[in-house]
Amino acid sequence: MSTADSLPELALVEAPELLLAAPTHVYVVTHSGLNAGKVGISGRVEGARIAAHLRAGWLLYRALLLPDRDAAVAVEAATLAELGNARGYVAPEDMRQGGSSETVDLSRVSAPELWRMVCRHADAVPAPRAPEPDAVVLYLASNHVELLAVGFVEPASWPGTRRVLRANRWRLEAGKVSPDRARAAVDAVAVFADQQGYRVDPYAPERSPSYSSYSLPFLSSAAAHASARAVVEGVLGAALHHDDE
Incomplete structure (x- = not known):
């Protein structure tokens, strides 16, 4: 897969069309x-x-x-x-x-x-929130030192994120899902890591209004990676796909 558009859609929840109020x-x-x-x-x-x-x-x-x-x-x-x-x-x-x-x-x-x-x-009027995207790219990544990361980015940001991870020899699994499901999957992995006693290291603790960058890396083993994948896929009700060039 070379672009976000080629990624499979996993249990995508359609959001109602956002009507922008006129200035x-x-x-x-x-x-x-x-x-x-x-x-x-x-x-x-x-x-x-x-x-x-x-x-x-x-x-x-x-x-x-x-x-x-x-x-x-x-x-x-x-x-x-x-x-x-x-x-x-x-x-x-x-x-x-x-x-x-x-x-x-x-x-x-x-x-x-x-x-x-x-x-x-x-x-005193709060700044308007950016509209939430209909779908984001949810990914699991692991590298040769057995560091596991799970996160999600907007589709437009995925090619850049993917290049960085690939350049550092990360193995990727990814798919497009709704932002709510992506956040639920990431949160579920964080809970799983805490329950297993793994060190949870928030990479981007500040969530943007569109959840454009949020991941939770933690030290793990191959078994933990498989278990984390099972947690994510259990939340999604679908399987992530290997992102192979």
């Missing part, structure tokens, strides 16, 4: 005649929502693009909560395009202060 702006607009400021959200700066404010005499003060609508809604809600009783300054009849409940008196909260609130709450 969304949090904006602040001001109106000199009303001496008012407003915070809101809009998909695009040139979109219909901000355009409606501009037609009503408001001016765009600042806009901040966030990764998705949920993040923008969270920042807007946190900003409005901080404003408390100060919001709702403009009467609904003076704001026919809507949004009066999100307005403030600029004499109480200036536009720069309102914008600083938005930015502070935006800083």
